[in-house]
Amino acid sequence: MRKYSVLFFLIMFMIGTDTFLISPLLPTLQIQFGVSTDIAGWMLGAYTLGSAVFALIAGPLSDGWNRRIVLLCGLLGFSISTILCGFADSFWTMCLFRLLAGISAAFTAPQVWASIPAVMPASKISKTMGIAFSGLAASQALGVPIGSWLAAANWSVPFWTIGSVSLLLAVVVFYMLPDMKPSLQKGERTSILGRYVPLITSGKARGGFFAYLLLHLGCGTAFTFVGRWMADRFGLPVGQIGTVMIFLGLGNLLGSMISAYAARKLGGAVKAVTMGMIVLVILYMVMPRLAGVSVVTTVYFTICTILGMIFPIVMGALTSLNASIRGTISSLANATMNGANTLGAWGAGVLYVQFGGYSSIGIFAGVCLALSLWMFLSSGVLGRRSARTDKESAGV
Known part of the structure; x- marks a missing residue:
């Protein structure tokens, strides 16, 4: 069973690396394609837009298909389109790929998330989920910086590398994973929209997902142009920007590892998220005014650590809204995250160019997180989760 854990880790590692790769490469790609700073973020936004829109139907729709075939086809498409990014000869072809x-x-x-319960014994499901999640965190700590270093030779190399490794993983999926056909009764039909009705009609769910949107909008906008800002402010080449990204990814990984521990020590989910997001608001607004790469790196490491701590708590609260549609909730959460990152990528360029550089982005991120915290608390999403978590921690 360990082979499945390794496979799922690597798949999520590749997806995570590809998701954030554009950020440190942004200065190089701007020069390569001759595009202005205010629209450069579209190269990141195009990816997150495609993921956000199709995530809304991919999760519920694939419940009626063989998950092995869906995973294989998705991975093949991912590998080929990523390889094609390395051959892009213009800004618009890059956006298309x-x-x-x-x-x-x-x-x-x-x-990946749906296949784990199908191929793993019940006692191993939770651990395997954690390993797959760690693939995403590790992609920031290792994948994105490695991609930046590869780009020092040629900007196309990271895309070719990610695409080629993903293609090999598709071959492994073909031979390793068993068929996972749906267990639907004859004539049974699954309504995609029907799966979202319980969430649409719930005020708590609406508030929770809007807060989740604001959370990702704030931190996504700030992350999109951190590479561009470091190049402008400190004159860092792409290789050194990749080195800085290591610390940001390590912070995210550290935060995700200590999330449950931090929640217990801080008195539950509500207090942990509240304290963490207040600190984030302050740090985002102060960071653009700091001098020195080492100081900025330390502050952003702290930001990523706090975000890594908050995200598992928030996701746990969202998935507990309705246990019968957790797959749909996960798809909606993924769409919300990528939708926010798309808006952030497009808006970051305008803020950076028209409204005072990275300082305006820091203010925007701080305001988004402050509103997000207010929505989380007023909707009650965290309160119920916190109460149950406190009881479980006490052994009740």
Whole structure:
């Protein structure tokens, strides 16, 4: 069973690396394609847009198909479109190939989460889920910086590398994973829209997902142009930007590892998220005014650590809204995240160019997180989860 854990880890590692790869490469790609700063973020936004839109249908729709085939096709599409990114000869062809990669990722990632309970024994499901999640965190700590270093030789190399490794993983999926056909009764039909009705009609769910949108909008906008800002402010080449990204990814990985421990020590989910997001608001607004790469790196490491701690708590609260449609909730959460990152990528360029550089992005991120915290608390999403978590921690 360990082979499945390794496979799922690597798939999520590749998807995570590809998702954030554009950020440190942005200065190089701007020069390569001759595009202005205010629209450069579209190269990242195209990927997240494709993933956001198609995630809404990919999860529920694939419940009626053989998950092995869906995962295989998604991974093949992801690998081919990512390889094509390395051959892009213009800004718009790059946006097109990134869009296709995002669409393919929308069909791939949900199958990982859905396949784990199908191929793993019940006692190993939770652990395997954690390993797959760690693949995403590790992609920021290792994948994105490695991609930046590869780009020092040629900007196309990271795309060719990710695409080629993903293609090999598709071969492994073909030979390793068993068929996972749906267990539907004859004539049974699954309504995609019907799966979302319980969430649409719930005020708590609406508030929780809007807060989740604001959370990702704030931190996604800030992350999109951190590479561009470091190049402008400190004169860092792409290789050194990749080195800085290591610390950001390590912070995210550290935060995800200590999330449950931090929640217990801080008195539950509500207090942990509240304290964490207040600190984030302050740090995002202060960071653009700091001098020195080492100081900025330390502050952003702290930001990523707090975000890594908050995200598992928030996701746990969202998936507990309705246990019968957790797959649909995960798809909606993924679509919300990528939708926010798309808006952030497109808006970051305008803020950076028209409204005072990275300082305006820091203010925007701080406001988004402050509103997000208010929505989380007022909707009650965290309160119920916190109460149950506190009881479980106490052994009740």
